[in-house]
Amino acid sequence: MNQARTSGAGWIARVWPLVPVVAALLFTSGLLLLFNASPGEAYRAMWDGAFGTSDKFLSVVAFWIPLVLCSVGLLVTFTAGLWNIGVEGQIILGAICASWVALRLSGPAWLLIPLEIGAAMLGGALWAALAAVLKTRGKVNEIFGGLALNNLAIILTNYLISGPWQPPEGGTFRGTAPFQDAALLPRFLESRFSPLSLVLAGLAFAAVFFILRGTTWGLKLKALGKNPHSAFLLGVSSERETILAMMFCGALAGLGGAVRVLSWFDSLRQSISGGIGFLALLIVMLAAYRILLVPFIAFFFSVVLNGSITLQLKTQLHSALGGILTGVMVLFVLLFGSAKQLGIGKGKAGPGDAPEAVPAAPADSISGDISTSTHARGGD
DSSP states (O other): OOHHHHHEEEEEEEETTTTHHHHHHHHHHHHHOOOTTTTTHHHHHHHHHSSSSHHHHHHHHHHHHHHHHHHHHHHHHTTTTTOTTTTHHHHHHHHHHHHHHHHOOOOOOOHHHHHHHHHHHHHHHHHHHHHHHHHTTTOOOHHHHHHHHHHHHHHHHHHHHTTTTTTTTTTSSSOOOOOOOGGGGSSSTTSSSOOHHHHHHHHHHHHHHHHHHHHHHHHHHHHHHHHHHHHHHHOHHHHHHHHHHHHHHHHHHHHHHHHHIIIIIISOOOTTTTTTHHHHHHHHHHTTTOGGGGHHHHHHHHHHHGEEEHHHHHHHHOHHHHHHHHHHHHHHHHHHHOOTTTTTTOOOOOOOOOOOOOOOOOOOHHHHHHHHHHHHHHHO
């Protein structure tokens, strides 16, 4: 009996992440009914907007790729206990650096594209490093430092578009002159989707998965995120790991910015990030910081946001419905919490069962794990 109860609780814990999704759909449906709109018609319009044609589906994939890049990068900073709110500015800096290469250099695609990608990752990493240094040396919380750097990145973009990088016909806030064809990522047919960007996203996902699951650095980040003081006692440099984690996330965000400016667009535009950085924060929270869930939730977000564009055309409903749905979903995640936080999935001891002993891991054993892993890999 006790075993059946435990297995049932375990099954509930596995499906619990779907509860906020279902609750958000029910809430949004109720909201539509309140305004005399048909939920079925609205959801069909969103489905058609995302999957109605091959071009629409490829747009969903193209928007999904930078979302995944930023989300897996944020997993690294969240593991280290850092709220990298400045990821939005890091996307913008990546786009700016890639645009500099595209506008100032000329050459074949095999030369320009690697230079653009490298410049974008470097720009995003350095912008993130600035927020990290403000935290470690200036004692400025990464949330406030990141928000300030986001605004500076937006101001810099507007200055470049209307000033030094303005089109030959004159200054405009719309964007720079279109890039040369060799500078753009190769696209599939006439869509915004670049197969190369999908390969880069796959490599980034695999790298983060391996780092967090099978490296000494990943173990150090977890120690830093769980208890910075204990990590310090174990010899983990909080300053170094903070800066490295932020730079790693910034590099992936910068890569996402390069994908945006070189495939979704063909020039540097205002609001080039498209809010992807903030969406990535919501995705990681909705995934409960589990990397295997991130691609699927990011794809769901991309489907909802791209599909909602057709809402106003087909149902006279505003396209903001997609944003409402995703926002409510994250709100319900915060309200419902995780199954572990609510005690779901933990087997309850029966009347005649002895409580299960959970031994505490001494500090020296954790230190031994880190040192053993370090020696096995030849050190840092």
